[in-house]
Amino acid sequence: MEHYPLFYTFHFYLFGLVAVASAILFVTRRSPVSAAMWLVSTMFSLAALYVMLDAPFIGVIQVLVYAGAIMVVFLFVIMLLNLGQASEIADVRSQGWRLAAGLVGLALLAEIFALTRSSSVSGLTLAPGTAARAVNDAGAVGMVAGPLFTTYLLPFEITSVLLLAAIVGSVMIGKQRRAADAR
Amino acid sequence: MNFMTPLDLSIPSQLTIALAPDLLLMGGAMILLLWAAWRPEGVRHQRTIGTACIALIALTAVVIGWFIYRNATATQGPIAVDRFRWIADLVLLLATAGTIALSMDYNEREGMMAPEAHVLILLASSGMMLLAAARDLMVVFLGIETMSVATYVLAGMNRRSPRAAESAMKYFLLGAFSTAFLLYGMALVYGATGATNISVIGDRAVQYGLTGSPLLLTGVALMIVGFGFKVAAAPFHMWAPDVYEGAPTPITAYMAAAVKAAAFAAFLRIWYEAFTPVYPSWHNAIWWLAAVTMAVGNIVALRQRDLKRLLAYSSIAHAGYLLVALTVNSAAGSEAFLFYAFVYTIATLGSFAVVVALGEAGERSLNVDDYAGLWTVRPWLAIAMAVFMLALLGFPVFGGAGFFAKWYVLKAALQVPSPHWKLAVVLVLTSVVSAGYYLYVVMVMFMRPRLAGAVVPARSRGLTGFVIAASAVLLIALGFFPERLVRLTRGSAPLSALSVPAASSSVPLPLTRPADR
Numbered sequence: 001m002e003h004y005p006l007f008y009t010f011h012f013y014l015f016g017l018v019a020v021a022s023a024i025l026f027v028t029r030r031s032p033v034s035a036a037m038w039l040v041s042t043m044f045s046l047a048a049l050y051v052m053l054d055a056p057f058i059g060v061i062q063v064l065v066y067a068g069a070i071m072v073v074f075l076f077v078i079m080l081l082n083l084g085q086a087s088e089i090a091d092v093r094s095q096g097w098r099l100a101a102g103l104v105g106l107a108l109l110a111e112i113f114a115l116t117r118s119s120s121v122s123g124l125t126l127a128p129g130t131a132a133r134a135v136n137d138a139g140a141v142g143m144v145a146g147p148l149f150t151t152y153l154l155p156f157e158i159t160s161v162l163l164l165a166a167i168v169g170s171v172m173i174g175k176q177r178r179a180a181d182a183r
Numbered sequence: 184m185n186f187m188t189p190l191d192l193s194i195p196s197q198l199t200i201a202l203a204p205d206l207l208l209m210g211g212a213m214i215l216l217l218w219a220a221w222r223p224e225g226v227r228h229q230r231t232i233g234t235a236c237i238a239l240i241a242l243t244a245v246v247i248g249w250f251i252y253r254n255a256t257a258t259q260g261p262i263a264v265d266r267f268r269w270i271a272d273l274v275l276l277l278a279t280a281g282t283i284a285l286s287m288d289y290n291e292r293e294g295m296m297a298p299e300a301h302v303l304i305l306l307a308s309s310g311m312m313l314l315a316a317a318r319d320l321m322v323v324f325l326g327i328e329t330m331s332v333a334t335y336v337l338a339g340m341n342r343r344s345p346r347a348a349e350s351a352m353k354y355f356l357l358g359a360f361s362t363a364f365l366l367y368g369m370a371l372v373y374g375a376t377g378a379t380n381i382s383v384i385g386d387r388a389v390q391y392g393l394t395g396s397p398l399l400l401t402g403v404a405l406m407i408v409g410f411g412f413k414v415a416a417a418p419f420h421m422w423a424p425d426v427y428e429g430a431p432t433p434i435t436a437y438m439a440a441a442v443k444a445a446a447f448a449a450f451l452r453i454w455y456e457a458f459t460p461v462y463p464s465w466h467n468a469i470w471w472l473a474a475v476t477m478a479v480g481n482i483v484a485l486r487q488r489d490l491k492r493l494l495a496y497s498s499i500a501h502a503g504y505l506l507v508a509l510t511v512n513s514a515a516g517s518e519a520f521l522f523y524a525f526v527y528t529i530a531t532l533g534s535f536a537v538v539v540a541l542g543e544a545g546e547r548s549l550n551v552d553d554y555a556g557l558w559t560v561r562p563w564l565a566i567a568m569a570v571f572m573l574a575l576l577g578f579p580v581f582g583g584a585g586f587f588a589k590w591y592v593l594k595a596a597l598q599v600p601s602p603h604w605k606l607a608v609v610l611v612l613t614s615v616v617s618a619g620y621y622l623y624v625v626m627v628m629f630m631r632p633r634l635a636g637a638v639v640p641a642r643s644r645g646l647t648g649f650v651i652a653a654s655a656v657l658l659i660a661l662g663f664f665p666e667r668l669v670r671l672t673r674g675s676a677p678l679s680a681l682s683v684p685a686a687s688s689s690v691p692l693p694l695t696r697p698a699d700r
Contacts, residue, residue, distance in 0.1 A: 115371075115398055121391045124377045154198070154261050155321040158313060161209055162329045165306040168216065169336030172299050 019045035192260025266675035307333035311445035350429025365409025371402030436535030476503030533654030540643035556633030583662030
């Protein structure tokens with residue numbers, strides 16, 4: 001167990017607690033809009049944790065994509081469906097489902113504890129500070145972009161086919177309804 | 184091109200050659216997509232696009248045939264270049280071509296105007312071909328997602344049918360749920376071994392003594408759950424009957440035949456190549472999965488009277504038989520798997536084609552009772568359906584190659600050093616149970632009188648008729664010459680060189696081991 005400076009430890013607990021508290025508030029709010037806002041707060045805290053893990057690029061992307069783009073779309077959907085008031089949506093989650101979800105959550109928590117206690121193999125672990133050095137050498141973006149466009153170019157390109165299939169699919173469903181209505 | 188030396192997949196140009204069939208299908212699909220959107224919608228345009236799609240599939244199959252003929256091999260990389268991939272590709276392309284042919288007739292009858300649906304089927308198939316080829320967990324995941332996303336939409340293609348919407352929604356939610364399991368499992372496996380390439384995972388598991396690592400084993404367990412959902416193995420099969428019932432029938436055929444075969448191909452390759460070192464840990468889990476799936480699928484199918492639901496449970500049962508081939512973990516097991524997948528795909532496609540032919544507009548007349556006395560009004564259709572039912576049952580001679588498919592799986596299960604006697608007994612017993620519903624359909628068609636007031640089904644349209652006839656003839660022909668297909672599948676096992684209980688069959692194992700990434 002290496003020693004972390006107090007500054008680091010303080011911020012880890014600060015953002016960690018904010019993330020957990022916001023996540024709990026997120027699942028317990030009845031109004032969709034405030035739930036969405038707490039989710040934004042969770043996303044921001046996670047972004048801070050990524051930065052502390054020497055992954056500033058991932059942190060920035062987290063803010064841009066999740067806290068920014070996706071949450072804005074989310075709020076648009078809530079507004080378009082007019083779900084602003086809590087009274088308008090019936091809570092479909094019954095007591096049994098909540099219990100089951102809680103049990104799954106506990107199981108996952110227990111799993112994480114069990115896994116952190118299992119020792120990692122020495123040959124497969126990186127020396128501490130490897131990530132920080134790599135960020136210094138290649139730059140925060142280069143460290144992600146390098147492997148993405150060399151080693152993992154094939155999966156990257158397949159992703160574009162996946163997105164194409166998703167776009168064609170959504171257009172097809174949206175477009176066909178008009179054709180059917182016109183009939 | 185010279186294939187005497189293996190393709191070096193770390194060189195981009197050679198990787199491109201190895202991906203030629205996939206790239207051809209994807210590129211062709213994109214051009215067809217533009218063409219589909221270019222012209223105003225119309226019945227003729229839809230038919231033209233469908234025909235072009237089938238032509239593209241034929242072209243891809245020719246390219247694959249050329250790769251088989253030249254016996255291409257490759258060094259270990261993100262994708263595999265081996266017989267297993269090519270044969271699985273041919274199975275998938277056959278199912279895709281059949282599905283597009285059926286949808287061309289079906290969409291016209293149901294008044295659905297969506298030429299891009301045919302192209303979406305092609306995109307799903309390119310995801311499937313990646314699954315058959317994938318040797319990297321990332322490619323597996325992206326292949327599964329490409330396939331699934333397209334299929335979710337296809338299931339809900341008919342916007343006027345509330346049942347189709349329910350089917351698509353259920354399929355989407357449970358598909359996303361199962362993908363989460365799969366992805367979590369993959370992440371844990373990556374965490375344990377530090378690799379996504381499946382042969383590197385296998386190597387490292389041995390090299391670093393990870394066979395007892397809780398991280399790796401939890402990952403394997405979660406991946407079993409994920410794949411269990413994807414191939415509809417009990418107890419993860421609950422979604423299948425509802426989804427299969429609500430989706431348009433050609434798409435149901437596609438889900439039961441191609442989607443299942445593709446998911447199984449990736450399932451088998453990962454378990455054979457990456458997880459052979461931890462075989463003792465997962466053997467029992469897959470053993471029980473196979474046994475429970477065979478039992479549940481066949482027993483529940485006995486109570487079904489809706490033909491689409493009946494075939495859905497039948498496809499669950501067949502997932503169990505295919506899991507037996509996976510449990511065996513030998514070269515013979517993988518060869519039996521390919522043979523079985525080939526025969527099962529043709530028989531499933533054929534039987535759903537009959538359902539398409541007999542279902543009138545709006546998907547009525549799908550009850551088994553509507554088939555009563557079919558022999559008296561549409562004798563050829565009745566004979567073809569009987570062939571498909573008997574093939575799925577595994578009946579000798581009249582069921583064509585269906586008998587040999589089950590026979591080879593049984594043989595593979597019993598030929599390994601520690602024979603799986605109990606599993607073989609379960610397989611035989613549940614097959615006997617399955618006679619209860621397969622033969623019931625045959626009996627109803629041939630021996631019951633036609634219901635009073637039942638309309639005589641219209642003559643099946645050209646393409647549907649062709650799919651039915653071709654499937655039946657192919658099944659019977661393979662029943663007389665099974666060795667043709669056996670020769671094609673021989674030496675196709677994607678076995679890891681570290682493999683434990685390999686059977687007698689001579690398999691050219693990869694001689695080069697991958698350099699660590």
